Amino acid sequence: MATTLKKTDVAVIGLGAAGGVGVLPLTRAGLDVVGLEAGGWMTPRDFAPDELKNNYRGWPQAIQKANREVPTHRPNANAPYSPRAAIHPMMNGVGGTSLHYWAQSWRLNPWDFRVVSEVTKRYGASRIPKGSTVEDWPFGYEELEPYYEIVEREVGISGKAGNLNGVKDPAGNIFEAPRKSEFPMPPLRGTEFTDRMGETAKKLGWHPFPGPAAINSTTYDNRPECQYHGFCSRGGCHVQAKNSTSWSTIPKAQATGKFNVITYAHVTRIEVNEQTGRVTGVTFVKGSEEFFQPADVVLLAGYTYENVRLLQLSKSKPFANGLSNNAGQVGKHYFSHNTSWNVTGLFPFDINNWYGLPAQGVGVDNWADDNFDHSGLDFIGGGLLWVYSDRRPIAAASMSTFGQAPSWGVAWKKFIKENADRWNTAYIQKTTLPYEDNYLDLDPNVKDPLGMPVTRITADFKENERKSGEFMQGKMEEWFKAAGATRVQKGPAGTMGPSTHAYGGTRMGDNKETNVVNRFGFSHEVPNLGILGGSVMGTSGSRNPTLTVQALAWRTADYLTKNWKSIAG
Ligand SMILES: Cc1cc2nc3c(=O)[nH]c(=O)nc-3n(C[C@H](O)[C@H](O)[C@H](O)COP(=O)(O)OP(=O)(O)OC[C@H]3O[C@@H](n4cnc5c(N)ncnc54)[C@H](O)[C@@H]3O)c2cc1C
Ligand code: SF4
Secondary structure: OOEEOOOEEEEEEOOOOOHHHHHHHHHHOOOOEEEEOOOOOOOHHHOOOOHHHHHHOOOOOOOOOHHHHOOEEEOOOOOOOOOOOOOOOOOOOOOHHHHOOOOEOOOOOHHHHOHHHHHHHHHOHHHOOOOEOOOOOOOOHHHHHHHHHHHHHHHHOEOOOOEEOOEEOOOOOOOOOOEOOOOOEOOOOOOHHHHHHHHHHHHOOOOEEEOOEOEOOOOEOOEOOOOOOOOOOOOOOOOOOEOOOOOOHHHHHHHOOOEEEEOOOEEEEEEEOOOOOOEEEEEEEEOOEEEEEEEEEEEEOOOHHHHHHHHHHOOOOOOOOOOOOOOOOOOOOOEEOEOOOOEEEEOOOOOOOOOOOOOOEEEEOOOOOOOOOOOOOOOOOOEEEEEEOOOOHHHHHOOOOOOOOOOOHHHHHHHHHHHOOOEEEEEEEEOOOOEOOOEEEEEEEEEOOOOOEEEEEEOOOOHHHHHHHHHHHHHHHHHHHHOOOOEEEEOOOOOOOOOOOEEOOOOEOOOOOOOOEOOOOEEOOOOOEEEOOHHHOOOOOOOOOHHHHHHHHHHHHHHHHHOHHHHHO
């Protein structure tokens, strides 16, 4: 039988990028908060520049919860399962995946909040792809802007403004939405190669810029600046220059004296009062013991797959199909970012990519969102072209031979020796939309070690994603060739397996028939249950999600503090 703990004001499930930010406004407002985190504390000493450990063995997970519940995937309801991924991309630990992510920290564009109305206004309603369930967000960019500002300061973001209160500056991204103030830190420095790519983009008439990153370019909050040493992709930062919530917002919340972190706490259920239908707290397993943490309010922040799974697993009399799922919307409107259709260029000279990090790069936004005229095109949206610095030995030796050498033997070795530092793969994030037949549910056959079903992803890219993918590959090919690439190889489409950028499943919107949470992130059906993370987002834009996830988390927590009595009951 579960041991019942002392009641708290708010229980937060998961202390990653979202939960780790949400706890700060709550504790500053004087609420007692318990954070239930499946992983443990990690220190800079836990992180090493070790490609095998970080990129192939699924470390640094303090525990392997995520790896034991990797979602299964099938492209559609009639297709066979895809091979199951060996490791989960996400991290268990205080700080969650913000410990080992790339830390690119983008704001969305105004267009991303209003895809339906903007497309309809400019091109007509028929341009919304058939079968897509995309909706406008319940509010626009202006509503989230103040929260972007707060989070950029509290977490620590480097970058260069390209649109300060409507005044454009070509040193930054002129396509970005208006910002009220400059970034807290200047951008990360460029490299010889990213400078070359930037100059080339200018010659093409495009607008290159250094991207924003949650990485210190100068000393910030008593932590040092980045050492640009590399091994940063899926590697934690040994000097704390990468601004994980583990050493940015979480310690600040602890300093209030109102925050109790319970580590190695694996939440298995969110409990409800069967008479009122309100949440009463959460059940978790720590070691071999079970506990019940009572709380007036529960905030769910376990990343998209776990947010959806925990709701689907938490069945009760008032919620026979899963918590907050009487309208049947939990798991719906799921999508993951389209980062397939990549492009690799081979250059006839070394590009010195053996140091540096993926957030240190040059971006081009001319072809993102609706920054260009789609009248003569057959898709909506677009992509962000991102060229960055990052090279590790195993990845380098696994390079394509571009059809110029066999993939074994002496000739292969000679080719790799000559070309290991002569190629670059661009990262192209493209608009992806939700569709009626892309969704998450509980796998009927595959279970985790506690005997609970894992998430099953049923999803694939559709026509709009394919067309924008091909279009963006064309633009990237043009950029690489203009910069001197002698060969360019275009990557395949791929499908929508477990993703680091997973959205939807508990979408936010005013209409409770098509959305799980309201405009403030609280459940339409369970007033004292809030949800933090990409699972509430209905569109992705052309850029990584985390800063938006964190701004939304702050906004939800802020709303809770200002409406405590009505929400907590
Ligand atoms: C290699 C990599 C690179 C990335 N690069 C970028 C980037 O450059 N920019 C960007 O914007 N995004 C990036 N991302 C994505 C980014 O990491 C996520 O958007 C972000 O971490 C999501 O925040 P979250 O809080 O929802 O999830 P997480 O940060 O994963 O946190 C979830 C937390 O919940 C805990 N948890 C899960 N289940 C339970 C449970 N049942 N009980 C208790 N605790 C639980 C987990 O242990 C974890 O700590 C990257 C991701 C990866 C893997
Ligand atoms: S490259 Fe910079 S941010 Fe990345 S691990 Fe090294 S010092 Fe930290």
